[in-house]
Amino acid sequence: MTVSNAEIASIFTQMADLLEIRGEDPFRTRAYRNAARTIENLGKDLSKMVEAGEDISKIPTIGERIANKIREIVQTGRLAKLEYLKHSFPPHLLDILKIEGIGPKRAKILYQELHIGSLDALRKAAEAHKISQLRGFSEKMEQKILKGTMLAKKEGKRFLYSVAEPHAEALETYLKKFSGAEQVTVAGSFRRRKETVGDLDILATSKDPAKLIDYFVDYPGIKEIVSHGDTRSTVILNSDLQVDLRCVQAESYGAALHYFTGSKSHNIAVRIMARDMGMKVNEYGLFKDGKRIAGATEAEMYEGVGLRYIEPELRESRGEHTAARENRLPKLVKQTRIRGDLHMHTHYSDGHNSIEEMALAAKEHGYEYIAITDHSKHMSIVRGMDEKRAREQMAEIDRINAELKGISILKSVELDILEDGSLALPDSVLKEMDLVVAAVHDHFGLTQKMQTRRILKALENPYVKILVHPTGRLIGEREPYKVNMKQLFKGVTDNGCFLEINAQPKRLDLNDIYAKRAKEAGVRFAISTDSHNAASLDYMKYGVYQARRGWLEEKDVINTLSLLKLKKLLG
Structure with missing residues (x-):
């Protein structure tokens, strides 16, 4: 049975949310939340680590108690304590936490004051203007909540690609072990590498399709067998992901693969x-x-x-x-051509590893260079860097570069773009760096005109080179902020800047449609992981998938360049 990191993290987040709503010990709640955050950004597959007998208690923020719970989840697909806790609340209460602006504290008020325990009840209360009458809620917040419920309804039940991927890989491996299986491919939107997946469509050829179907429905981790025929079966996994298996004739396999992809x-x-x-x-x-x-x-x-x-x-x-x-198809970029990662964090801000640890991990990936991009101090939720700490970090990078062989570390910062378009650190510090990446982290609700002007002003700074996670979206959780993309693309090219495709599975920002339009406007890109620990460097593949969906070629991606050519490009 396969349980993804995202599913394990979700279980711990649910534990933390319900404990906080119930008013439990904040230290206990924080332990679950910290563990969820670590697991979500881990990169390495916890299920495989448990199966291999690795000591997962050594992972930062995990410890032995959380490790035992992870083992229980991996072995059973559930956490008994969570199932027991859920009985104390309405079955759909946690759904309202998916709405931007509603955390456990607000959920507790909504539940206690208005008996809201589902998205439908939340929507009706917002439409009736009952929410704005509560302490701590305004009319503006009420409208935001109403908009959020409509977004959740539009999204429907879909899974992040990174959540569906381990299930797809495990099922494909399982089916290929059957002696009568010949060809097995996961088709559908998964094969097209869409950022979210509704279900999995698997195609196979076999000399004995009925027996392959029998073997399929014996797969561990199935919650429900919806149908069981001689050539086709549909099941629901414990994760609620639907899987359809179709056995076809070999002479039709390519046609079926095309059709179902x-x-x-x-x-x-x-x-x-x-x-x-x-x-x-x-x-x-x-x-x-x-x-x-x-x-x-x-x-x-x-x-x-x-x-x-x-x-x-x-x-x-x-x-x-x-x-x-017309023989004009792009030669899509491949992950093997990526030579470095230009967005990652260390313990100088909200990362879990040191500079040297990140560099050594990147070296194992075969990279020629990395950029350390810890947050500037303006970010209130992280331990951001002021001028003094930025210079301390640059000095440390110089020392490590002098000692470390086989990889180069570029000095950088993830610089906050302030509401008026000014930057969180002065030019006197920025000019000492190899490159600067800039980002919007607040005031997402500005008008399109104000948000566009804000970003364009930041891009005019001669030291800013890359706009990271350019639209600020979180898939299924937060809509992109409003920005005039045509003007943004022009501002990027006019100022000799680049856009990021952020490989974090919840971001994948820029999306595929805008990536293609940006390319057509002459924009070039950096595909980066935004890693907060060494294991998350593995997320690069998701950024490459997104880039390929945006028609990007090797020439469109600046971190396919050698270090020498990259430095020349950055000026």
């Missing part, structure tokens, strides 16, 4: 092209005059309608058909 609009366009050529395409193959002329591979399906093979990440009907016909 999608997207729907991409497939419709291919179907129309085939029809205009006097052919028919469906999940069984490409047919002409009733005879199948292609279907075993995706490549021959595309070739049959006059197209070059289109990578799954591009199949969103954003011009890929024309590009394939």
Whole structure:
């Protein structure tokens, strides 16, 4: 049974939230919350660490008591203490914590004063203007809550790609172990590397499909078997993720893979092209005059309608058909071409590792360089750096660079862009750094005009080079702030700056659509992990997936350059 880090972190967050709502010991609550934060950013798979017998109690903020609970979750898929605690509250109370602006303290007030225990009840109370009458709530907050409930309704039940990934990999590995399995691929939006996944569609070929289906429904961690046929089955995992397995004939495997990978609009366009050529395409193959002329591979399906093979990440009907016909498809960037990571944190702010530990971990990844980008002091929620500590860090980086071989550390800072567009540290410090990355961390509610002006002013500073997590979104939790993207792209290029694709699974910011538009406007990018510990350097792959969905090539990504060329580019 596979339990992802995100699921383990979610269990501990739920424990902390319910304990806080119940008014329990704040130290106990904080222990669960700290553990959740660590696990969420860990990078290494806790399930595999437990299975390998590793001592997970040594992980910062974990300890033996939390470690025992992690082992229980990995082995059973649940935490008994949480299940017991949930019986004290309405079953959907925790859902309201997904709304921006509602934490455990506000949830407690809403629950005690208005008996709100679900998103539906929250929405109705906001519509009836009951929330703004409560202590600590305003009319503005009430409208924000109402907007948040509508966003949650629009999002529906979807899983972050990083949450679905370990399940997809474990299922694929499990199915391939069956002696009668020949080809196994996870298709659907997962194969297209979408940032969220609704369910998993698995395709397989087998000489004995009925037995493969029987083997599939015996997979550990299944909560419910929805259907169990001879060639198809649907199950619900303990994580509530739905999985569909279809067994198809080998001669139709490519056609089925194309059909079930999608997207729907991409497939419709291919179907129309085939029809205009006097052919028919469906999940069984490409047919002409009733005879199948292609279907075993995706490549021959595309070739049959006059197209070059289109990578799954591009199949969103954003011009890929024309590009394939005219031989203009991009050569998508690959993770193996990334030479460094330009956004990470250490214990100088809110990171868990030292500068040297981050550098050594990056060296193990084969990187040539990293940039240390701890927060500036303006950030009230972290131990940010003032001028004195920034210079202390730069001196430490110089010492480590003199001793460490095989990797170079660039001096940087994640600099707060203040409300008026000024910066949280003076130029006298910034000029001593190799590069500066800048970010918006507050005042997300400014008008589009004010937010755009704020960011553009910051980009005019000659030391600012990269705008990180450019829209401030958190997938399913916080909408992007309002900014004129056309003006932003122009400001970036005019000032010789770059945009980040942040690889944190909850961010993936810039999104794929804007990444493609930015590329078309001449913008170049840095793909970075925003790591807060050494293990999170593994998140780079998610940033690369997002970049590929945005049609980015190696030439579009500045951290594919050698250190010498990067320094020249940064000036």
